[in-house]
């Protein structure tokens with residue numbers, strides 16, 4: 142890989158399963174969080190929330206929800222990364238306000254955020270409209286290229302994709318600062334959701350353990366699958 146701070150961070154980032162007890166300076170955490178907020182997201186709706194767990198009692202329950210995994214127990218900082226399907230209206234309105242504060246809203250911006258986004262994100266009570274929207278898109282696609290109008294499940298996937306990109310950006314930013322992380326989806330989603338008191342339209346994307354690796358933090362050399370399994374040309 143070329144020599145650059147970016148590639149150095151990419152290459153030296155490893156999943157760390159055992160951390161030193163040393164605290165993570167708040168300014169390091171803040172910079173990495175602000176980098177994560179720059180991650181791309183579907184329609185720029187930024188459906189993520191990083192919940193930094195400070196309360197000792199909540200922390201203990203979070204460790205249990207993470208199945209008492211080593212990284213959750215040893216990391217000086219534990220973060221719950223939440224994906225929101227329930228914030229699209231608020232976020233859309235803020236985007237429109239920002240656009241309008243800069244210059245008169247372009248017709249394409251107005252149409253996209255006022256018409257298309259509600260069409261995509263509205264799935265009715267209990268997601269009842271979702272299967273019809275999806276079926277309509279599927280049939281229309283037989284005749285011309287058509288975007289998926291999205292069921293609730295499709296929206297979940299979309300929101301999780303964007304949130305995972307924020308997680309990746311966060312972990313690389315931490316590495317650029319000389320800090321480490323462990324992403325964890327090995328957790329009890331029901332207990333974690335109740336612990337964080339999340340609304341119906343939100344769920345845990347992953348937990349992130351953050352700190353500095355101990356000398357037993359990295360479990361061996363990387364195992365990288367063949368390049369042509371990951372990349373192909375058509």
Ligand SMILES: Cc1cc2nc3c(=O)[nH]c(=O)nc-3n(C[C@H](O)[C@H](O)[C@H](O)COP(=O)(O)O)c2cc1C
Nearest residue numbers: 154155156157158210323324325326327328347363
């Ligand atoms: C979405 C996601 C969930 C993961 N969950 C866990 C986990 O619960 N516990 C754990 O020890 N590692 C977890 N990992 C870490 C992977 O095992 C690790 O990224 C992989 O083995 C490659 O190692 P590396 O990150 O050191 O390159 C997770 C990684 C991702 C991306």
